[in-house]
Amino acid sequence: MDLTVLGCHGPYPPAGGACSGYLIREEGMSLLLDCGNGVLSRLQQYLDFRDLDAVLLSHLHPDHYSDLMIMRYGLVMARNSGWRNDPLKIYAPPEPEAEYERLPYKEVYSVEPIGPDQVLQIGPFAIETGAVVHAVPGVCLRIRSASGTLVYSGDTEYFHGLEMFAAGADLFLCEANFQEMDIVNNLANHTSASQAARVATAAEVKRLLLTHHHPDRDREVSRAEAEKYYPAVEMATEGETYVIGT
Numbered sequence: 001m002d003l004t005v006l007g008c009h010g011p012y013p014p015a016g017g018a019c020s021g022y023l024i025r026e027e028g029m030s031l032l033l034d035c036g037n038g039v040l041s042r043l044q045q046y047l048d049f050r051d052l053d054a055v056l057l058s059h060l061h062p063d064h065y066s067d068l069m070i071m072r073y074g075l076v077m078a079r080n081s082g083w084r085n086d087p088l089k090i091y092a093p094p095e096p097e098a099e100y101e102r103l104p105y106k107e108v109y110s111v112e113p114i115g116p117d118q119v120l121q122i123g124p125f126a127i128e129t130g131a132v133v134h135a136v137p138g139v140c141l142r143i144r145s146a147s148g149t150l151v152y153s154g155d156t157e158y159f160h161g162l163e164m165f166a167a168g169a170d171l172f173l174c175e176a177n178f179q180e181m182d183i184v185n186n187l188a189n190h191t192s193a194s195q196a197a198r199v200a201t202a203a204e205v206k207r208l209l210l211t212h213h214h215p216d217r218d219r220e221v222s223r224a225e226a227e228k229y230y231p232a233v234e235m236a237t238e239g240e241t242y243v244i245g246t
């Protein structure tokens with residue numbers, strides 16, 4: 001399984017960067033995890049967006065889905081020209097309702113609700129969802145294929161049980177929007193780099209890839225805070241492809 005980081009920032013990108021978006025590929029199937037602003041442009045460096053098989057949204061914050069509001073124009077043109085006739089499948093939490101209802105567009109998307117504790121099979125990917133603690137309902141994702149297991153935290157603050165959900169992952173893609181100072185200051189809704197690293201160690205994951213970098217926070221500080229608990233920590237980098245498992 002290949003994971004290509006298209007965008008790894010939030011809640012807004014730095015100059016030249018993009019918000020959350022990860023392209024997962026295996027056996028000719030292409031799955032997009034989240035589709036924040038800047039992701040559609042980046043995606044096309046690797047794949048024609050009209051050939052995507054499905055999109056999975058961790059939650060309905062615009063930094064995780066806003067480029068779907070743009071991709072739909074291209075998909076209408078693709079349908080009109082005969083390039084693509086079937087709608088693109090979008091899996092998303094059904095709340096906030098107003099956001100969810102904005103997703104369908106001229107039948108180019110087929111939108112299906114997902115929640116915690118579900119099991120999905122999308123081509124070669126066996127997917128389990130888990131609950132998160134965030135400002136809006138969302139899910140974390142455990143994606144298994146014949147070659148390995150990817151766990152994606154989505155957006156969440158630390159909660160007891162994340163270790164269990166991530167247990168033994170070949171790669172744990174975990175948000176680290178916060179630093180220790182933010183936790184001391186009682187900020188909610190996101191995980192710090194050191195919390196992510198402690199989860200990774202407890203869960204005995206094979207690789208930890210920190211993401212959802214905050215443009216106002218020094219990435220090297222986040223790395224140093226995480227390295228205290230998980231020395232081999234990696235920082236998600238846009239344009240990089242990570243091979244998961246064998």
Ligand SMILES: [Zn+2]
Pocket residue numbers: 059061134155
């Ligand atoms: Zn969010």
